[in-house]
Amino acid sequence: MSKQPQQKLTSTDQNGVSVIQSQAHSSAANSAGATAGLQQVPQLVAVSPGGGGKATPPSKMKKTLLDKDSEEYRQRRERNNLAVKKSRMRSKQKAQDTQQRVNELKEENERLEAKIKLLSKELSVLKDLFLEHAHNLADNVQPASAATVAPGDLCNTNNNSQ
Amino acid sequence: MSKQPQQKLTSTDQNGVSVIQSQAHSSAANSAGATAGLQQVPQLVAVSPGGGGKATPPSKMKKTLLDKDSEEYRQRRERNNLAVKKSRMRSKQKAQDTQQRVNELKEENERLEAKIKLLSKELSVLKDLFLEHAHNLADNVQPASAATVAPGDLCNTNNNSQ
DNA sequence: GGGAATTGCGCAATGA
DNA sequence: ATCATTGCGCAATTCC
Numbered sequence: 001m002s003k004q005p006q007q008k009l010t011s012t013d014q015n016g017v018s019v020i021q022s023q024a025h026s027s028a029a030n031s032a033g034a035t036a037g038l039q040q041v042p043q044l045v046a047v048s049p050g051g052g053g054k055a056t057p058p059s060k061m062k063k064t065l066l067d068k069d070s071e072e073y074r075q076r077r078e079r080n081n082l083a084v085k086k087s088r089m090r091s092k093q094k095a096q097d098t099q100q101r102v103n104e105l106k107e108e109n110e111r112l113e114a115k116i117k118l119l120s121k122e123l124s125v126l127k128d129l130f131l132e133h134a135h136n137l138a139d140n141v142q143p144a145s146a147a148t149v150a151p152g153d154l155c156n157t158n159n160n161s162q
Numbered sequence: 163m164s165k166q167p168q169q170k171l172t173s174t175d176q177n178g179v180s181v182i183q184s185q186a187h188s189s190a191a192n193s194a195g196a197t198a199g200l201q202q203v204p205q206l207v208a209v210s211p212g213g214g215g216k217a218t219p220p221s222k223m224k225k226t227l228l229d230k231d232s233e234e235y236r237q238r239r240e241r242n243n244l245a246v247k248k249s250r251m252r253s254k255q256k257a258q259d260t261q262q263r264v265n266e267l268k269e270e271n272e273r274l275e276a277k278i279k280l281l282s283k284e285l286s287v288l289k290d291l292f293l294e295h296a297h298n299l300a301d302n303v304q305p306a307s308a309a310t311v312a313p314g315d316l317c318n319t320n321n322n323s324q
Numbered sequence: 325g326g327g328a329a330t331t332g333c334g335c336a337a338t339g340a
Numbered sequence: 341a342t343c344a345t346t347g348c349g350c351a352a353t354t355c356c
Contacts, residue, residue: 025217066336079343081334087344088332095257112274119281126288133295143249199328240325243330243349250347 067073229235 033311077335077341080336083170083343084334084345085332087346091345095260098257098260098264102263102267105264105271109267112271112278116274116277116281119278119285123281123285123288126292130288130292155285177345239350241327241328246330246349247347249329309336
């Protein structure tokens with residue numbers, strides 16, 4: 001898929017002290033280059049409390065050393081960063097899709113309601129017609145069925161879609 | 163304009179383990195919360211050269227002041243962190259609302275379609291009745307009017323449901 | 325100019 | 341062990 005070889009310039013590889021990793025990732029997706037010098041602060045890791053003398057704490061010792069300089073560490077970070085980016089992209093897209101879905105549903109809703117209105121009207125007309133006819137029948141026998149029946153376009157099923 | 167009640171300012175330190183702060187300056191009274199998590203960064207103090215006068219050159223030199231130790235800096239950061247949190251919260255909530263809206267709309271959609279179905283059926287029944295009656299009339303009384311009324315399926319409500 | 329809001333990103337913890 | 345998800349802080353940018 002979208003996987004570009006990202007350069008990794010870990011400057012100050014073995015500089016004496018602090019790590020200013022001004023990693024200019026230069027992601028491909030980054031357009032509008034305004035030369036963004038990003039800079040994440042280095043975090044000093046507390047290797048061990050200086051004065052303390054805990055020799056062997058409980059046997060649960062996992063987070064002993066996170067070699068920031070380790071190659072593997074950087075590798076893992078990079079992978080995670082990629083994963084994070086991907087995940088966020090997907091999340092964003094999903095939200096967008098949802099929003100679009102809302103719009104579509106709203107549209108369809110309107111359509112359906114319009115149709116309901118139409119059908120209701122038709123129904124009402126037909127019912128009136130029946131009533132009228134029934135009255136006519138009750139009054140006498142048959143006055144004029146045709147006239148009663150077709151006043152205009154009662155039965156028009158103008159079903160215009162959309 | 164802040165319209166939202168400030169949440170508890172205590173930084174709720176629950177995991178901040180790996181970062182310790184090597185704060186050079188002991189700030190004054192840290193009101194409300196003593197937020198931890200500071201890092202030391204090599205700060206290149208690049209004050210405006212020349213000494214004395216301000217005379218800021220019209221160039222693009224704006225990174226003149228970034229004192230990480232500054233009280234104002236920390237203050238700004240904290241405010242921004244709060245703002246970020248708020249913004250993200252809102253964003254999340256909005257997404258959630260949108261999702262819920264989708265559900266509601268879907269539900270209503272179903273309801274509407276059901277109603278359409280019902281109305282269509284009613285209409286169809288009524289029309290059939292109508293036709294039948296017309297036939298009766300045609301049989302018994304005048305063929306002329308009956309013929310005018312019912313050629314075949316005059317009132318075909320071709321209700322296509324999506 | 326200035327503060328809040330938004331956005332992109334990296335880090336670390338955690339879930340699956 | 342690898343990837344995905346998530347909370348959080350930083351910094352740049354944008355919006356009042």
